Amino acid sequence: MQYLHTMVRIADIEDSLAFYCGKLGLVETRRYESEKGRFTLIFLAAPGDLDRAKQDKAPLLELTYNWDPEVYSGGRNFGHLAYRVENIYETCQKLKDAGVTINRPPRDGHMAFIKSPDGISIELLQQGDALPPQEPWASMGNTGSW
Numbered sequence: 829m830q831y832l833h834t835m836v837r838i839a840d841i842e843d844s845l846a847f848y849c850g851k852l853g854l855v856e857t858r859r860y861e862s863e864k865g866r867f868t869l870i871f872l873a874a875p876g877d878l879d880r881a882k883q884d885k886a887p888l889l890e891l892t893y894n895w896d897p898e899v900y901s902g903g904r905n906f907g908h909l910a911y912r913v914e915n916i917y918e919t920c921q922k923l924k925d926a927g928v929t930i931n932r933p934p935r936d937g938h939m940a941f942i943k944s945p946d947g948i949s950i951e952l953l954q955q956g957d958a959l960p961p962q963e964p965w966a967s968m969g970n971t972g973s974w
Contacts, residue, residue: 833871833888834909836948837900841868841893843945848872851926852911852950854889857881866895874911900946908941908949908974916940916954917962933968937961941974949974 838844848854854872861868870891873881881888889909913919916934923942924930931949932941937959940952951974 832886833890835890838891868893908951910951912955931974933965
């Protein structure tokens with residue numbers, strides 16, 4: 829058995845790509861449009877997984893855009909996506925500067941949560957050991973849910 833991808837439905841391609849690629853730093857590896865099925869699939873990989881994703885078509889995040897408007901309600905039963913980052917504080921600052929709400933700040937130097945434009949929770953985990961607590965993160969409260 830081999831893990832391939834996780835699919836999330838999106839309401840707006842531009843907003844989603846601005847978030848996942850422009851802010852979070854994922855890379856689009858391929859796109860498939862089905863006029864008959866009236867949908868677009870966009871496959872994204874983390875930079876550290878890019879070579880493997882191109883070769884094996886895994887591990888990937890699949891964004892599914894249905895051309896006919898639908899309203900998606902988030903289900904907490906989905907859980908979240910998770911990505912390892914080199915520096916949790918730098919990553920969160922970059923995202924915050926780009927207008928992304930840090931729902932659960934990295935108070936412990938190890939873990940943070942953000943949400944995509946479609947309300948998908950994303951966990952960011954520090955690579956290796958937790959970094960020492962650092963302000964403003966150490967005293968920052970939670971915002972919303974994750």
